[in-house]
Amino acid sequence: MAPSNQERAAREARNRLRDYQARQKAYSERTGRRVRDNVIAAVVVVVLLAGVTAAQLFYFNGGPGSPVASPSPTPSPSATAPADDSAAGQNTGDVPASTIAEGRDWTGTLTIDGVPLGIQLDGAAAPQAVSAFVTQAQQGYFDGTACHRLTTSGLFVLQCGDPTGTGTGGPGYSYGPVENAPADNVYPAGTIAMARQGDNGYSMGSQFFIVYQDTTLPTDSAGGYTVLGTVTSGLDALQSTVIAPGTADGSTDGKPAAPAVISGVTVQ
Numbered sequence: 001m002a003p004s005n006q007e008r009a010a011r012e013a014r015n016r017l018r019d020y021q022a023r024q025k026a027y028s029e030r031t032g033r034r035v036r037d038n039v040i041a042a043v044v045v046v047v048l049l050a051g052v053t054a055a056q057l058f059y060f061n062g063g064p065g066s067p068v069a070s071p072s073p074t075p076s077p078s079a080t081a082p083a084d085d086s087a088a089g090q091n092t093g094d095v096p097a098s099t100i101a102e103g104r105d106w107t108g109t110l111t112i113d114g115v116p117l118g119i120q121l122d123g124a125a126a127p128q129a130v131s132a133f134v135t136q137a138q139q140g141y142f143d144g145t146a147c148h149r150l151t152t153s154g155l156f157v158l159q160c161g162d163p164t165g166t167g168t169g170g171p172g173y174s175y176g177p178v179e180n181a182p183a184d185n186v187y188p189a190g191t192i193a194m195a196r197q198g199d200n201g202y203s204m205g206s207q208f209f210i211v212y213q214d215t216t217l218p219t220d221s222a223g224g225y226t227v228l229g230t231v232t233s234g235l236d237a238l239q240s241t242v243i244a245p246g247t248a249d250g251s252t253d254g255k256p257a258a259p260a261v262i263s264g265v266t267v268q
Helices: 005-060 127-138 235-243
Strands: 105-112 115-122 149-151 157-160 191-194 208-211 227-233 262-267
Touching: 105 127, 105 227, 115 127, 115 235, 127 227, 127 262, 157 235, 227 235
Parallel strands: none
Antiparallel strands: 105 115, 105 262, 115 227, 149 157, 157 208, 191 208, 191 227
């Protein structure tokens, strides 16, 4: 017996209701997912921003190696803690062998913002640090990285070698001890030395600093700062191109106003 028009209409109405309810359920599920995704994204953004802020505070306000609060604070080059946060006194991670330096001088060019700096590294006086630096340079580690710190009062250095550009990055390993530090604590203009964590001679990684004006740096319990070598040419051009513009915020210790990007490092 053929269904009546009334039965057909009722069935179609039920079908339409089911379709409508299915669409509503799907819409609600999509909306719920979007809300959850938006909440998760917002939480992630907040956490990331908090992390960046904390890192900046850690570096500039009392973090390891940063200026110590005192009546006459003396700023110092700083670097991050070892990658695995191990105690001072031992290398951590896959540190290049100190024999790579070969106990000899290495010469090359470090180019910053188009300024070629002639450099000479002392592999005999600082075998571990020069071995690490040479390895990093040959691997292109520094290429495209920006020098992240310029100091213009008391401490006269341009600090580079952090691939993150924040002052908290490194190669994933740390090494020591301090090598070839000057006995009189004076670092003449042109000195290239390794940044490190305060009181930890085994916290060196890839961050280094170029002294552009004679600077005296006091020792701490770990000693002084490892001197890699010297800038043999181009320091005047670096001063006029990168140093003279000062810091981005006009302070005496901050990010350089100039790009200060390392385009390459060659050593031989």
